[in-house]
């Protein structure tokens with residue numbers, strides 16, 4: 110039987126990095142097994158609906174290039190659904206669930222419940238007093254089906270609950286955790302069909318996984334407590350249960366579960382800061398999975414080839430932003446120059462370096478600077494920190510030791526020599542600038558720090574910075590000469 114997996118998020122308006130990792134492991138496993146990966150939208154909780162959540166979700170996966178084979182896609186701004194098992198959006202499948210709810214009622218695995226909200230609140234309050242967490246007290250559990258039907262026909266508001274066995278030990282195999290034992294006594298009689306006619310997650314997930322031919326459920330560990338309910342539902346419906354893998358939580362560096370309040374968790378944040386998607390994916394893959402071998406930088410294809418659940422950790426993986434930054438920097442260094450320049454441009458527009466309309470005309474300039482500074486970038490938004498050096502025709506020197514150096518006796522002679530060399534130069538690319546320096550050195554006898562650091566300070570105001578020849582070349586002859594003159598006048 111060929112592998113079919115699904116990632117089944119309830120859209121919340123942003124994509125948590127943990128969700129992206131779950132989607133990624135689904136993707137990697139499916140591809141590794143030559144199987145299919147479906148995206149299914151679990152939107153049956155109408156109280157939690159968020160506008161544009163689906164667009165955001167698809168957009169994030171598109172950005173990360175972790176695309177599903179089946180499910181909803183955006184095409185020319187429109188939502189389409191692809192695959193033989195659709196619709197892949199649960200709110201469009203409401204008619205699908207009803208017959209199975211009926212089946213469970215008829216077979217005695219589920220029952221009508223007419224308890225009012227007030228009664229349920231009372232039960233909850235009493236439970237709380239006694240320190241019991243579990244919810245429903247089984248008040249309607251033994252109501253005969255025929256009586257239930259009559260009350261429904263009479264128009265009474267109801268839900269349908271599953272009848273959990275009272276005390277049954279369930280043992281199942283989890284691909285990450287090994288053998289897991291749980292007792293049905295820890296689960297109450299879950300609502301399957303709500304008063305609004307919508308199925309709950311538990312009902313819908315079982316029906317959909319079955320009808321969509323899902324062979325493996327790969328999901329976060331927060332769903333582990335739901336597993337007994339789902340096992341019982343599969344049994345009651347007479348269906349074979351898919352295999353299960355529960356992925357451990359992602360932890361922060363303090364070993365606490367990543368939280369929206371304290372940590373950066375939204376994929377959109379990483380997107381906006383200019384992380385390269387392939388770096389984030391590579392990093393996330395290793396949060397909880399350690400493939401054989403030392404190499405950490407891997408392409409998606411390499412990860413796909415190596416992926417297996419044997420090496421997915423039972424304990425939570427750590428989301429260490431410093432490591433992510435290191436990895437992203439590795440990817441930035443290797444990234445294609447044009448692509449990097451394109452990625453840099455929006456940040457420069459936002460910082461006011463140029464307007465969006467004129468951006469095209471700055472492309473080569475941006476590209477050269479980005480190439481020059483890329484090894485210092487942890488993410489692309491940082492690019493703006495490196496641009497002030499390349500604008501303006503005057504230089505401000507504020508640092509004490511730089512001021513001390515620029516005031517040395519030889520500097521004025523050096524600046525004169527540089528200006529005359531630069532002025533008459535025909536070529537001004539970095540190697541040409543380098544030979545001009547050699548000539549200045551020969552003619553003036555100024556060398557080493559006195560030559561290079563003093564020039565750097567005169568041209569950029571700083572003692573240290575990116576490659577000097579390339580920086581001078583990028584600035585261009587005119588600007589460099591103006592800067593040298595301004596420094597000579599002000600400081601020498």
Ligand code: GLU
Pocket residue numbers: 116117118119151310314326327328329332
């Ligand atoms: N809709 C659930 C979620 O929001 C899916 C859980 C599962 O994969 O079974 O994560």
